[in-house]
Amino acid sequence: xxxxxxxxxxxxxxxxxxxxxxxxxxxxxxxxxxxxxxxxxxxxxxxxxxxxxxxxxxxxxxxxxxxxxxxxxxxxxxxxxxxxxxxxxxxxxxxxxxxxxxxxxxxxxxxxxxxxxxxxxxxxxxxxxxxxxxxxxxxxxxxxxxxxxxxxxxxxxxxxxxxxxxxxxxxxxxxxxxxxxxxxxxxxxxxxxxxxxxxxxxxxxxxxxxxxxxxxxxxxxxxxxxxxxxxxxxxxxxxxxxxxxxxxxxxxxxxxxxxxxxxxxxxxxxxxxxxxxxxxxxxxxxxxxxxxxxxxxxxxxxxxxxxxxxxxxxxxxxxxxxxxxxxxxxxxxxxxxxxxxxxxxxxxxxxxxxxxxxxxxxxxxxxxxxxxxxxxxxxxxxxxxxxxxxxxxxxxxxxxxxxxxxxxxxxx
Amino acid sequence: xxxxxxxxxxxxxxxxxxxxxxxxxxxxxxxxxxxxxxxxxxxxxxxxxxxxxxxxxxxxxxxxxxxxxxxxxxxxxxxxxxxxxxxxxxxxxxxxxxxxxxxxxxxxxxxxxxxxxxxxxxxxxxxxxxxxxxxxxxxxxxxxxxxxxxxxxxxxxxxxxxxxxxxxxxxxxxxxxxxxxxxxxxxxxxxxxxxxxxxxxxxxxxxxxxxxxxxxxxxxxxxxxxxxxxxxxxxxxxxxxxxxxxxxxxxxxxxxxxxxxxxxxxxxxxxxxxxxxxxxxxxxxxxxxxxxxxxxxxxxxxxxxxxxxxxxxxxxxxxxxxxxxxxxxxxxxxxxxxxxxxxxxxxxxxxxxxxxxxxxxxxxxxxxxxxxxxxxxxxxxxxxxxxxxxxxxxxxxxxxxxxxxxxxxxxx
Numbered sequence: 001x002x003x004x005x006x007x008x009x010x011x012x013x014x015x016x017x018x019x020x021x022x023x024x025x026x027x028x029x030x031x032x033x034x035x036x037x038x039x040x041x042x043x044x045x046x047x048x049x050x051x052x053x054x055x056x057x058x059x060x061x062x063x064x065x066x067x068x069x070x071x072x073x074x075x076x077x078x079x080x081x082x083x084x085x086x087x088x089x090x091x092x093x094x095x096x097x098x099x100x101x102x103x104x105x106x107x108x109x110x111x112x113x114x115x116x117x118x119x120x121x122x123x124x125x126x127x128x129x130x131x132x133x134x135x136x137x138x139x140x141x142x143x144x145x146x147x148x149x150x151x152x153x154x155x156x157x158x159x160x161x162x163x164x165x166x167x168x169x170x171x172x173x174x175x176x177x178x179x180x181x182x183x184x185x186x187x188x189x190x191x192x193x194x195x196x197x198x199x200x201x202x203x204x205x206x207x208x209x210x211x212x213x214x215x216x217x218x219x220x221x222x223x224x225x226x227x228x229x230x231x232x233x234x235x236x237x238x239x240x241x242x243x244x245x246x247x248x249x250x251x252x253x254x255x256x257x258x259x260x261x262x263x264x265x266x267x268x269x270x271x272x273x274x275x276x277x278x279x280x281x282x283x284x285x286x287x288x289x290x291x292x293x294x295x296x297x298x299x300x301x302x303x304x305x306x307x308x309x310x311x312x313x314x315x316x317x318x319x320x321x322x323x324x325x326x327x328x329x330x331x332x333x334x335x336x337x338x339x340x341x342x343x344x345x346x347x348x349x350x351x352x353x354x355x356x357x358x359x360x361x362x363x364x365x366x367x368x369x370x371x372x373x374x375x376x377x378x379x380x381x382x383x384x385x386x387x388x389x390x391x392x393x394x395x396x397x398x399x400x401x402x403x404x405x406x407x408x409x410x411x412x
Numbered sequence: 413x414x415x416x417x418x419x420x421x422x423x424x425x426x427x428x429x430x431x432x433x434x435x436x437x438x439x440x441x442x443x444x445x446x447x448x449x450x451x452x453x454x455x456x457x458x459x460x461x462x463x464x465x466x467x468x469x470x471x472x473x474x475x476x477x478x479x480x481x482x483x484x485x486x487x488x489x490x491x492x493x494x495x496x497x498x499x500x501x502x503x504x505x506x507x508x509x510x511x512x513x514x515x516x517x518x519x520x521x522x523x524x525x526x527x528x529x530x531x532x533x534x535x536x537x538x539x540x541x542x543x544x545x546x547x548x549x550x551x552x553x554x555x556x557x558x559x560x561x562x563x564x565x566x567x568x569x570x571x572x573x574x575x576x577x578x579x580x581x582x583x584x585x586x587x588x589x590x591x592x593x594x595x596x597x598x599x600x601x602x603x604x605x606x607x608x609x610x611x612x613x614x615x616x617x618x619x620x621x622x623x624x625x626x627x628x629x630x631x632x633x634x635x636x637x638x639x640x641x642x643x644x645x646x647x648x649x650x651x652x653x654x655x656x657x658x659x660x661x662x663x664x665x666x667x668x669x670x671x672x673x674x675x676x677x678x679x680x681x682x683x684x685x686x687x688x689x690x691x692x693x694x695x696x697x698x699x700x701x702x703x704x705x706x707x708x709x710x711x712x713x714x715x716x717x718x719x720x721x722x723x724x725x726x727x728x729x730x731x732x733x734x735x736x737x738x739x740x741x742x743x744x745x746x747x748x749x750x751x752x753x754x755x756x757x758x759x760x761x762x763x764x765x766x767x768x769x770x771x772x773x774x775x776x777x778x779x780x781x782x783x784x785x786x787x788x789x790x791x792x793x794x795x796x797x798x799x800x801x802x803x804x805x806x807x808x809x810x811x812x813x814x815x816x817x818x819x820x821x822x823x824x
Contacts, residue, residue, distance in 0.1 A: 004642060004643050004667075005611075005616060005642045005643045005644035007616065007667075007669050007670060008669070009580075010525055010580070010582055010583075010616065011524060011525065011673060012523065012524060012525055012526060012527045013527060015524065015673055015676060015677065016676040016677065017676060018669075018672035018673050018675075018676055019481065019671075019672045019673075019675035019676045020672075021668070021672075022480030022481060022482065024478075024480075025474070025478050032474075032475055033475065034473055034474045034475060035473040035474075036473060037470040037471065037473040037474070038470065039473070040469055040470050040472050040473050042465055042466070042469035042470060045465055045469060045472075045686075046461070046462055046465045046466065046469070049458070049461040049462075049465065049686075050458055050461075050462065053454055053457055053458045053461065054454070054458060057452055057454035057457060057458070058449040058450065058452050058454060059449065059658070060452050060457075060656035060657075060658040060659060061446055061447040061448060061449040061451070061452050061656055061657065061658070061786075061787065062437070062444075062446045062447075062449070062657065062658060062787065063444055063445065063446060063657045063658060064658065065658050066436075066437050068434030068436075069431065069434060070434065100512055100660075100680050100683070100684070101680055101681045103679055103680050103681045104680050107679055107680070111424065112423060112424060112427065113422055113423065113424055114424060115424045115425060132679065168421075168422070170422055171422075199417075204417060204419065204422065230416060230417045231416050231417045232417035240681070244472035244473055245472075245473065245474065245475045245681065246471070246472040246473070246474060246475060246476065246477050246682065246684075246685030246686070247472060247684065247685065247686055248512075248680065248681060248682060248683065248684045248685070249684075255416075255419075256433070257419050257420070257430075258419060259431075260430035260431045260432075260433075261423060261427055261430050261431075263430075263431035264427060264428040264429060264430055264431045265427065265428065267515060267519055267544065268512050268513055268515050268516050268519070268660065269513045269515045269652070269657065269660060270658065270660060271512070271660060271684075272512070272658075272659065272660045272661075272683075272684035272686070272687045273658030273659065273660070274457075274461075274658070274659055274684070274686055274687050274690060275684045275686050275687060278686060374473075375473065375474065
């Protein structure tokens with residue numbers, strides 16, 4: 001064996017930091033957008049895979065199943081109907097591009113629009129901005145959120161300011177329906193205001209609806225895509241939250257001008273056909289019922305998490321009740337540094353998302369964290385939050401030992 | 413409805429041409445690396461999906477199935493054993509990254525190494541060079557091929573020349589085992605020579621073995637990865653050719669220095685878990701038997717194609733018999749322009765790959781074409797080649813009407 005080959009001088013400059021080796025999942029796992037294992041519709045997926053493979057399995061011999069690069073046709077037909085029913089979107093199979101999860105959808109839309117040095121407007125708290133856009137060398141402007149989502153007064157000022165400086169932002173990215181991480185739903189009136197602002201400034205809206213199926217109340221306002229008067233909205237969604245995240249199927253809804261460009265850089269030979277076939281076969285009869293059951297179960301887990309936080313942290317943990325989804329955005333006292341808490345908690349078996357990983361405002365988010373509640377069991381939620389409180393107390397002196405008693409009665 | 417939003421000024425500069433709308437598959441489809449529909453192991457895949465979903469379906473609730481971002485562990489364990497047995501590669505599950513087809517593997521390796529203005533050495537005839545690298549703004553140097561693959565005399569001169577100019581190529585890309593499109597297999601001695609040259613010049617080899625399972629003789633020389641003395645080889649492979657192309661599962665075999673970088677830019681939340689699970693469950697007991705059956709069937713189709721070419725084109729169609737795979741690289745008389753032939757043939761229902769799309773030497777490849785023979789049936793092969801000959805005769809005057817009689821007896 002010669003001396004080992006040194007690849008380092010050959011790597012492309014500016015790569016992200018190399019990945020760390022996988023060390024397994026934490027015992028109490030409040031990260032990652034995972035779902036409830038008990039609620040994966042295993043029997044339904046087995047039946048669907050049987051039926052669809054028996055009927056169409058031989059078509060796997062052809063890239064794209066002879067349905068073309070936009071994806072399995074029955075899945076796109078299902079999506080067109082579902083999007084009409086749930087989000088008011090009038091679209092056809094031709095307006096949909098199936099992707100390998102909504103993460104590939106983000107990459108494709110970013111690939112179509114963004115060059116180094118471009119400007120993109122995003123929500124101040126969001127994963128896309130904090131992690132993905134930074135790597136692309138894009139100037140990201142974060143708009144602060146309130147309980148109804150992105151603040152339109154700030155957006156208006158930012159757009160005016162950019163105009164004065166001769167800068168046209170490439171898009172306004174938003175998760176209007178169950179915002180990640182705050183869990184808000186933007187009301188219809190604010191959506192209309194946002195569309196008006198975007199249209200006036202000639203900036204498209206990039207609408208990410210990937211959590212929109214999981215809403216406690218069921219009903220939701222129409223999608224921005226549906227409300228747009230000029231087609232200036234690109235819409236993406238996913239089956240990760242409604243069915244299972246390990247199935248990597250998402251989608252882009254847009255006009256052909258966008259889809260034809262996204263397709264030209266989608267160099268993967270199509271997204272996984274078996275997952276598309278099984279999803280279509282399962283979802284056509286079962287989607288609505290399944291999502292309703294799933295959401296009921298998630299609501300119980302959210303209630304458990306909020307109770308556990310109240311019991312363990314008392315007034316030290318502040319949060320708004322989310323309108324749906326799988327995560328809770330929590331503020332701890334100002335002296336808590338959640339990047340440090342993350343490290344200590346992980347050693348104690350509790351995985352959390354520290355706020356700065358979910359925000360472009362590192363100071364604002366320093367004492368905040370995201371807790372995903374779909375994956376841990378009810379017991380794990382209770383135990384994990386108790387461990388987290390203990391770790392936080394040891395490191396930051398909060399919550400105090402008496403806090404939990406005071407607060408437990410005060411918030412339900 | 414306002415005037416339609418004009419996205420054009422917002423697109424990233426330098427995007428590839430927008431995709432054309434899908435118009436369906438040609439009647440006689442000799443393109444695209446598709447496989448034989450009759451040979452998709454549908455019953456085996458149904459049984460595998462049943463078993464694995466029953467046993468592990470609930471794990472779909474977690475990104476990466478709790479096996480981490482490198483992919484489903486049983487699939488990586490299977491690959492480690494298979495690669496040892498078939499290609500002499502000693503590797504463990506830790507050295508394997510499962511990707512969304514080998515096309516994503518190409519994109520990831522390219523993403524790790526290549527910046528605009530870099531130099532990459534490739535085979536003169538190959539898809540990767542002609543289409544993918546050009547888009548990245550990489551200087552591609554094509555090395556001509558003979559019946560044993562890449563010519564080492566030319567490679568040596570090119571490496572010396574680059575050295576003199578102070579240029580270190582980022583990699584030497586090769587498909588040594590069933591080269592695409594020429595179907596050659598590089599003998600072990602030439603592999604050793606190539607490794608020596610690459611090592612002497614400090615240039616890694618990027619070995620693409622995605623057709624290597626489909627060999628008429630069964631046995632193959634060890635992979636370059638297996639023969640390397642210094643670890644200067646990155647190896648990629650795929651299940652597209654051995655099982656089914658619509659299942660989008662490929663892999664990279666490399667050291668952690670490479671995989672950790674590939675993982676850092678693999679921003680898709682993992683590759684499709686259901687496809688990984690079903691493939692592992694099916695392949696562990698059935699892979700070797702299936703590939704043996706598949707290859708036997710493909711060989712019959714190749715024989716049919718070569719006979720049909722001899723009958724219809726006579727001496728006007730020249731080709732070397734490939735050592736395996738799913739394609740035949742054909743030379744027509746010098747006056748034939750296969751880019752034009754492609755257009756006319758498509759109108760007549762015959763899809764072919766014109767040579768210039770598979771080569772960096774557009775003059776050399778002008779009268780050449782690639783014919784994929786796995787997807788069409790035996791009858792379609794015969795009929796399609798007859799139609800192709802008729803179209804070619806009408807447009808370019810070859811083959812002459814008598815050619816087929818002369819040649820049919822001459823080559824078997």
